[in-house]
Structures are given as structure tokens and as C-alpha cells.
Amino acid sequence: MAAETSRSVKVIDQSKVAPPPGSVSTTAVALTFIDVRCLFLGHTHRIFFYELPHPTLYFTQTILPHLSVQVTTVESDADFNHSVANHARDVKALKSLVPKLPLHCLSSSSNTTHVVPIMAIQFTVFPNSGISVSVTLNHAAADGRSFNHFLKFWASMNRSRGEDLTSLSLPLHNKDIIEDPHGLSSIYLEDLRKFGNLNPMGDHQVPPDNVLTTLVLKQTKIKQLKHWIATADNQQQSKINDEEIRISTFAVACAFMWVNIMKLQEQIRGSLDDNDDMLYHFLALADCRERFGSKIPATYFGNCVTLIYAPIKRRELMGANGMVIAAKAIGRQIYELGTGSVFKGEEKFSSSRGEIFKAGRVVTVASSPNFRVYETDFGWGKPKKVEMVHINGYSCFSLAESREEDGELDIGVVVGRDRLDLFNAIFEQI
Template structure:
């Protein structure tokens, strides 16, 4: 039987207690840089739930709705809309909540595939995974679009999946996880109240565009949109696409770090940032480039974002809700990357780039990155979604830790996803979406490479 989803219930959840309209907030330039391609970040949390659908509807759904409404009282921008500001001539957008605004919550039932298969680590049909993602609501005629939509999909007597589709313009991963953790905490409470829900810091005016990034971005808007159209995004309807998750254990990460450090000492190079993130990205980048068998003279690019809250001067509150990300780009030739010491070279270059961000203004960093992005078509690039620091496996709504966490939107951005290992402290999970043959080649490279370290 083909996999399918049947919608059981759809609700519009508004903040509770009643919340009047709030003054709209202009998007900061760190929000606005996500506007041209309006990226949706789709996080899927799978939970074992060996109960009938009726049990969930009768006993769990009322609690989820009540606590979501309470959580939205503090995170009310998510219930609002992203829209052009009244003075649209300057290209400014804002995020606004008006009395009665709401978040769409869809309840659905999945049939045709086993829960433990679709939530596994092995290569799985990506089209089936996409059935768990809420269908995006079309923007209105005046250009408004919702910050978030949520779908809870039930697998009869097996489990459930909660998927959050959040527009990156609204917030980054840290902001997203602040909202999700707050909802989960309220859901576990016996008598949830507003006082138990952590308040986010919502004032976006605290971020100042010191380098005129937003103006430059809108000046180059047409060029940037053309660049995005040329990227090698994989069509969601491609039946050969599979999703898979690979794990680097703590011992492998330690060995990778030791090899990088030894290589640096051998070449007399100064110490630099050697972290779990750095060696993981370097190793996966090399395995992926080898799997794609690019021409040796071609150039490869690694792109990632960095949380800038603690790097701002003065630092932003850790609970700042919005976007606060800088970025970096590393360039190597295919020959360098797949060569004998490609792993160590990639790690050293990524580490040096991260060290090079220290003390710099985020506007300056993004000006450089934006200019490099527009110089050439970065077809052969790898980016990263998520982070082990977000601790996604700590999200417990009252029925235990997630059995699995995925980011399905990496297909749209040709990215890999990173999360902490569910089973071992210090390990890392890496998610990919690739055509099946390419995934098989990547898997062989990933496994064989670990034997050699």
C-alpha cells in the first residue's frame, strides 16, 4: 500500500490569555537577508507513542493545544505575519501580530509505512518523509506570509511526528529551539501557567545595520534571485531521493581531532579552532565530494553560519528571538579535498576561518560573504543546517525523548544537517538527502574512511 496522510483535524491556535494587537517590528538586517529565497526550515521530531489515534485525540491533543496557546502568548510574533511595512518603497518588511492572529496546527494520520522505518537512520524514501511536513500556506495578495505552521502526524499504535515548518526570516535555530523547548516544558507540567514559560527577548531594534547590508541586498536583489535559481536544488518529486543519517561516535571525533592537530604540528602551522563541528564538517565534505566524483580542477565551497549572540558588542541576550547569525565560506580545489591529507586540510581551513571571525563586526563579515557569493555561481557548495549545540534530543513533550530528529528542508538548500548523537554524549548525527546511488557511494566513503583513521 502506498504511503499516504489523511488530515484528521486542523486548528487555528491563538495566544492565550487574550493578547491585543502589538506594535509591528521591522525586520533587522540579519532577518532580512533570508527574504529573497524565503527559506522554510522543517524540523521533524519523531516519538515512540504505542497508543491508538483516539487516545492521542482524547487525552494528549487538548493539553498540546492549551500549552501551545500559552507559549504563543510569549512568542506572539510566530502567530502573526511577515509582511511589507507600510512604507514599502524602502523594501522594508516587518513581523506583526494583530489581535486574533493564529498558528495553523494540523493533525493527520499516516498509513502505508512502518513508523520505525520512516524514522530510522538507513536510507529511506524522501517523498514519504515530506508527507509529514505541513503544506505551506500561500501568501496573501498583499505579500503576507506566516512565520510558522505545525503538523502532528500519528502512526496507529506506533508513534508520532511533530513537524515545525518555520520561515527563517522569523528566527534562527536558537530562536526556534527556544520556542519548541518552552512548549514542551509547558506540556509536561501538571498545571501549566504563563509563569512557567520562559520569555524570549523580542526587541529586534537592538541589532543595528552598521554596514548598510540591507540596502546593498535590495540593490542586488535581482542578481541574488537569479543566483538562487541557478543552484543545484534537488526536486522534491525525484523518486530516487532518499534521506539517511550517519553517526560519528565520540572516539572517531577524537581521532579526527588528533590527526588534524598532528598534521598541523608536522607542518609547523599555528594552533587554530579544532572542534567537533570543524572535524565533522571537514570529514563529511570530503566524503561527499568523493561520492560526486567532480573534476579534480573544479573548486569546492563550504558555507556555514555562526551564532553571533555572544560575539555582538555588547553581547545579545541568549534568549534573543530573531536571527543573529554571521557566516563564513571556505574554498578548496577538488584535488586538494580528495587527496591524501584532504581531511586535515579541510579541517584546518574551516578552523582558521572560524578563528578569523573573532572580534569582527557581523556586518563586516556578511559584507564580505555577500560579495563573494555574487562573484560566481557557487554550484559546488556545501552548507550546514542545525548544530549539536541546539540539543534537539532534550525536547520531551511528556512521552519521552525523541526517537529521531530530522531536518527535511536540507533538500532545498543542498545542505547537511547536524545534531548531537541520541545515544552517546560527544557524538554527532549527520543528515543528508541525496539520490540513492549517490547516497550509497557517500555511505561507503563514510564507513571506509573511519577504518583508516
């Protein structure tokens, strides 16, 4: 595929919206131990593309005044239809649609205080074609469920011009309901002191040749994989009580991507280690509002997530039944969350976090089909495409429900342009 023609964006408006001085008191909200852990995750960058066949002036005069938030508005000369397609698109070009969230430091003789903005929003107008709404969020402020609830509430307010306040519940901001029975807060704070700026899952420099492509996992393929996993006769199966474990669509999709991304890594860099007993790792965040001791309300705003952490030996993951073993391992982790083991083993993972990520033996997933991102309607219809552009190449993928068909999944993957043929060869089974 030929490289895309360089495109430009032009800033046409910047605004800040704030209450009148003195009208709102200053409030300090302490971070919970889960918020502290999420400082390692860096920023989330999500872009919502909407078809809107109007000129830029229509957006700035008719739509923008009703969207009362702190925003930057830019105009792009990129091809809107190319930007929302599934085929490979330049990551750097997509990043130009995302607002920056800078780190500010206030220093004194005794210490340094970090002042970190929580969120930034950017509208990009593709004249006479569409617009994108992109949000950069500091993950320490909120998890995916809270973030998407906020976006849907904002979209609902805009769609109804502020007249419908009943479609979604207001968020709950009481951090006191999050308890730390295992003393993990001190462990995570020590990690911050130990690792400093190490942000293995967070922001990173984008190689100039990276492209983002979307795989669509069809419902027929998902059913085929589920059947294979459920009926596979292998040694691992005898170690797991299959009656207790439900192999979900999430587990199947993650197993499929884990195995194939590790194959891609090994094709590019060679086997990461000669030792077949070396552990390869899968990591995901799981909502635990309904699993967290005293029940946390669904409307809680903040971070209420735990880790799904599955390590598998290389010889098993890369073997003929690797996908079966991976799906069962992920399924068991999900099952154990329902047995009261919400934060089991996190202190052990914390101690080896840096080593695991530096060695490059890990695959992570961003987002979830449960967030229903294509239901975020500002009054312009459902999004034409939703993308996450902070995912790392060769170690992370994004997961969302399909816009077109119920039961299908959109999977976002970043890969070097010169590796597209290899990528397609490995993933052609999709």
C-alpha cells in the same frame, strides 16, 4: 535496497488558535539586516518522532486539546520504526509529515505585497506506535537557537500542563538591539531585487528517488580525526598559528563531510572544473549573540547569526590532506569570529552568492549539536529520532547530537537511491 512501499496520510483534524478579535493590537516588527539575509534560506523543516503506543483517538481526545497552537493532525499508515531508523528512508514520504507554509500575495495597482506566514505545525499519528511533531518555519523569523528555544518552551509548558513557567526564560523580541554598522541591509535588499526568486539554500523540488540516511560519527572516530589533524605535517599547517585555533568537534565533522560530499559530487558528475585552482566552498551559520559588539541576550528571538565561509582550492581539498586543510580553514573562521570580525567579508560573499551556488561548488550544514534537540520533551520522553528534511541532496547535510551516546553526532544526508552504493563506498571510513 528495495524501494519503500507507498504510504498514505489522512487528515483527521485542522485547527486555528487565535486570541479573541480586538483583544491584541496589531504590531509591525521591522526586519533586521540579518532577517533580510535569511530570506534567502527558505523554510526549515524539522520532524520530532516520539514513541506513543496508543490509538489515534487517544491522541485527539487526550493530548491534542492541551497543545493549543495552529496545527494540522494527520494519520499515517507508514511503519514508525522504519521512519525513525538510520538507514535510507524515502524523502518524499518524510516530506508528507511536514506542513506546508504557502506564500500569499496582495496586489494593488502600484505594487505587490507578499504576506508570508511564519510557521506551521503538523502532528502525524502512527496508530499504536508513535507520533511525530513537525514544524515548518520561515527562516527570516528566527534562527536555529531561537527556534529550538521556542520548541523547548512549548514542550515544557505541555509537560507541566502550564504550571511550570520558570524552567526556561521568556524570549526577548526587541529588534532595536540589532545594529547594522556595515550597512549590510541595503546590500541584502539589493540582492533580493537582483536575484528575485533565487533561493539557492531554500526550498526545492524533491526528486522521487531521493532517500535520507543517517550517519553516526562515533566518539572514537572523532578523537582519531582530531589527533590526525593536530599532528599532520603539511604545508598548510605552517601558515596557521595552531596555538590560536581550537579544532572543535564541529570543525572536524564539517571537514569530514565537506571533503566526502565533494568526492561524491565528482564521482557522480565528474570534476566540476578542469582547473585545480578553482575554489570549492563551505558555508555555515554561526550564532553571534555573544560576539556581536554590544552583547545580545541569549533569549533574543530572531536571527542573530553570521556566516562561516571557507573557500579552498580544489587541488587542496581533494588532496591527501584535504580533511586536515578543511578542518583548519573552518577552525580559523570560527576563531576569527571571536576577534570582532563578525560580519567581515559578507559584502564580498553577497556579490558572488548566485555564481557560487549555481556552479555547484558549495557544501552547507544545517543545525548544530548545540541545540540539544533530543531534550525537547513534551511529556512523552525524549524523541526517538529528530530529522531535518529540507536539506538538498549532494550539497548539504544536517548535524545533531546523538540520542544514544554523549559525544557522538548524527549526520543526515540526502542521496539518490541509485547512488547509495557509491555513497556507502565513499563514507565507509566512518
